[in-house]
Amino acid sequence: MDIRAQISMVFHLDKCIGCHTCSVACKNIWTDRKGAEYQWWNNVETKPGTGYPGRWEDQEIYKGGWQRDTNGGIQLKGAGKKKGLINIFHNPNFPTVEDYYEPFTYDYLNLVEAPAGDDQPTARPVSLITGEPIDVKMGPNWDDDLGGTPDYARNDPNLEKLSPAEREAMFQLERMAFFYLPRICNHCLNPGCVASCPSGAIYKRGEDGIVLINQKVCRAWRMCVTACPYKKAYYNWYTGKSEKCILCYPRLEAGLAPACMHSCVGRIRYIGVLLYDAERIQAAASAADADLVARHLDMLVDPFDEEVIAAAQKNGVPDSTIKAAQDSPTYRFVKEWRLALPLHPEFRTLPMLFYVPPLLPVVASVREVADEQKKKSLNEISKVWPDNWLYDTSTEELWGTVEQVRFPLQYLASLFSAGDTGAVAARLKKLMAVRIFRRFKTVGDVSEEIMTKVLADTGLTQETAEAIFRLTALAKFNERFVIPPAHREQALEMLEFTGDARGSTGFGFRERPARGL
Amino acid sequence: MSRLLLARLTVPALAALFAVWSPPVAPAGAATGAETFGSVCAACHTIGGGKRVGPDLAGVNDRRPAEWLLKFIRSSQALVESGDPVAVALFAEHKVAMPDFPYSDSEIREILEFVKRGGAGGAAQPPAAAALRTTTPEDVRKGLELFQGTLRFANRGPACNSCHHVNNDAVIGGGILAKELTTVFGQMGGPGVQAILGKPPFPVMDQAFASRPLTEDEIFALVAFLQDADQHQQFQKPRDYGFKLFTSGLAGLVFLLALYGLFWRRRKVHPVNHAIFARQVRTQ
Numbered sequence A: 001m002d003i004r005a006q007i008s009m010v011f012h013l014d015k016c017i018g019c020h021t022c023s024v025a026c027k028n029i030w031t032d033r034k035g036a037e038y039q040w041w042n043n044v045e046t047k048p049g050t051g052y053p054g055r056w057e058d059q060e061i062y063k064g065g066w067q068r069d070t071n072g073g074i075q076l077k078g079a080g081k082k083k084g085l086i087n088i089f090h091n092p093n094f095p096t097v098e099d100y101y102e103p104f105t106y107d108y109l110n111l112v113e114a115p116a117g118d119d120q121p122t123a124r125p126v127s128l129i130t131g132e133p134i135d136v137k138m139g140p141n142w143d144d145d146l147g148g149t150p151d152y153a154r155n156d157p158n159l160e161k162l163s164p165a166e167r168e169a170m171f172q173l174e175r176m177a178f179f180y181l182p183r184i185c186n187h188c189l190n191p192g193c194v195a196s197c198p199s200g201a202i203y204k205r206g207e208d209g210i211v212l213i214n215q216k217v218c219r220a221w222r223m224c225v226t227a228c229p230y231k232k233a234y235y236n237w238y239t240g241k242s243e244k245c246i247l248c249y250p251r252l253e254a255g256l257a258p259a260c261m262h263s264c265v266g267r268i269r270y271i272g273v274l275l276y277d278a279e280r281i282q283a284a285a286s287a288a289d290a291d292l293v294a295r296h297l298d299m300l301v302d303p304f305d306e307e308v309i310a311a312a313q314k315n316g317v318p319d320s321t322i323k324a325a326q327d328s329p330t331y332r333f334v335k336e337w338r339l340a341l342p343l344h345p346e347f348r349t350l351p352m353l354f355y356v357p358p359l360l361p362v363v364a365s366v367r368e369v370a371d372e373q374k375k376k377s378l379n380e381i382s383k384v385w386p387d388n389w390l391y392d393t394s395t396e397e398l399w400g401t402v403e404q405v406r407f408p409l410q411y412l413a414s415l416f417s418a419g420d421t422g423a424v425a426a427r428l429k430k431l432m433a434v435r436i437f438r439r440f441k442t443v444g445d446v447s448e449e450i451m452t453k454v455l456a457d458t459g460l461t462q463e464t465a466e467a468i469f470r471l472t473a474l475a476k477f478n479e480r481f482v483i484p485p486a487h488r489e490q491a492l493e494m495l496e497f498t499g500d501a502r503g504s505t506g507f508g509f510r511e512r513p514a515r516g517l
Numbered sequence B: 001m002s003r004l005l006l007a008r009l010t011v012p013a014l015a016a017l018f019a020v021w022s023p024p025v026a027p028a029g030a031a032t033g034a035e036t037f038g039s040v041c042a043a044c045h046t047i048g049g050g051k052r053v054g055p056d057l058a059g060v061n062d063r064r065p066a067e068w069l070l071k072f073i074r075s076s077q078a079l080v081e082s083g084d085p086v087a088v089a090l091f092a093e094h095k096v097a098m099p100d101f102p103y104s105d106s107e108i109r110e111i112l113e114f115v116k117r118g119g120a121g122g123a124a125q126p127p128a129a130a131a132l133r134t135t136t137p138e139d140v141r142k143g144l145e146l147f148q149g150t151l152r153f154a155n156r157g158p159a160c161n162s163c164h165h166v167n168n169d170a171v172i173g174g175g176i177l178a179k180e181l182t183t184v185f186g187q188m189g190g191p192g193v194q195a196i197l198g199k200p201p202f203p204v205m206d207q208a209f210a211s212r213p214l215t216e217d218e219i220f221a222l223v224a225f226l227q228d229a230d231q232h233q234q235f236q237k238p239r240d241y242g243f244k245l246f247t248s249g250l251a252g253l254v255f256l257l258a259l260y261g262l263f264w265r266r267r268k269v270h271p272v273n274h275a276i277f278a279r280q281v282r283t284q
């Protein structure tokens, strides 16, 4: 056992309202710079849709991530030693700026400064790269506006596994639905970006597993841009270095949640420590498609297990981190309750960002009820519907609706479980069970019998269901964000000998004082 | 005039032939003129030693008006271009343009003064015994290597073939930036070549070797090589690839482009939404 700690994230997709507050928070802090305008370390996609950069999930185009080779090992699909060297000066699978979008602003000044004329002055879009007026062709979330068009929503790579009939059904007016998929770097356990870098500039921090690009070492080979299947490594054309989400590590070290999480309006985001067994990484990354999710979860270990704790301590994981792992909301969602799934596990980078798949909007059943009595008893000024149909979301036929969710299971499975519909269905059923349980408790229109049956079916107890409900709906900052103390002093001691500075100028000077020393 | 005659008599002809830039030991007053002459002018001119690259300067002060000399020394080509008959005739006779010298009037006058004295008080003395040695095939071979850059100059100066070419079987494609040197030995003679190598009067060459001068041995070897090249030029038949070199280069280019095209044929050329963008309406 080789137990290490990793900061991991859970995004609860049922709660995301697609407000993009997270993206803007991130942009304002980190990517509001020349050369980084087009980079959205956090972006929110509308699904079904092609995403950002366009069709990023299609690795036949971008050649990101890992693939299994004939001896059961894994190789990078488009980078790595051999392919990387051959293509080092000419990367053939590189996304162009049009695949992201040409960053632009508007010529606002013209609104104020335009000379008097016959027409109302306008603010034309202006490219942030060339400074010339441009036609906006694409934006960081184009799908949000153009989701329904055949060019975007219907080109979602995840629809490929669906039968034409299923696909058509998804786009019927009455059934049409979409959900939001916020994405940041997954801070993977088997990161393609790290493996691909010819300069060795990318590394995974030992203490918390955050994946970072050393800006001094980066030599602009841009292999990481190709190798990251999530397209979360970006090239800054101005500085000539690649950049990526840093999980706001300066904030984490100060005990604050990353900006995107802190600002999240839907409170969909959770952050916490997971302990994992590094010896199982290889098995998990090279598992057969059907076992990918199971192996991935096998790697995560129980932070309450004595043996695990001892092994972690032996590896130098501080007690405070182990404690954080025990309180971790992500451990709960991912492993204990098995509610969350990794995004595209078939890319085999072992992402450490997990998603609770969207159950909503639930499909209701419509049935006729005899409500004559009820109507008569109402006050005469009350509004009475002429028909007697009930739009019933309490689901008499229990799991029937899970199979008929708006997003076909096959579609969700293509996103979250490498095609394993069972894994998605199990999670959706649990979400449904918690719903039914809470409906029993608060609305009271579900019988106890049904409630007990759904809980038993999904293997939840009333306490667990309640806990899931609390962490989903009511959790405060400190429950959603369990951040281990950073122990930077230890990291520092690993890098430099503190005795060197002893007896010299206190904390040292960043700049020497003008008066001299 | 008598001083000039005296100078001719006192400076043995042979010594004058080998006169080069050896640092002149001169009386304090005449130092500058003598020094400049020794280090710059002597590369091409003698005083009473006969024609070298340029004419013998003995009596030049009497031959030409002082004004004319000032102008000519500052920029001979300007004078030639202005159509001055004497300058044109000189250029026609010697065929080598005298470089421009950015000296002040007084500096030039000092040099002329030195010339008038017949080089007395600092006349260039025959230098380096090395120059008197007879050349051996060894020297010629070393000179060839130095010329081609296969042997590096001790002070790391650039190899001759960066700019010059020599018609010689062993030399492939020397530079075309400066003069072709096959017959330079015949034109200038050993001492002239030697003087130029020691202290190049041409601004570009001077710059190139200013901080990386050639050693005496190297100069000797190069002179030996150039002499050899001059003497044996009739027997040299280096291959002239002519147009073939160009066509084979073109063929190589086409081949490489085809290879790249094949190698990167699956390259992602267009953005994924190319078709959409292509049919979008553009503002003009």
Ligand code: SF4
Pocket: A184, A185, A186, A187, A188, A191, A192, A193, A194, A211, A227, A228, A229, A230, A231, A232, A233, A244, A349
């Ligand atoms: S998501 Fe991409 S950039 Fe982030 S760690 Fe994984 S491979 Fe690297």
Ligand code: SF4
Pocket: A015, A016, A017, A018, A019, A020, A021, A022, A023, A044, A180, A182, A263, A264, A265, A266, A267, A268
């Ligand atoms: S801030 Fe939260 S709710 Fe809003 S888009 Fe981002 S993840 Fe979704």
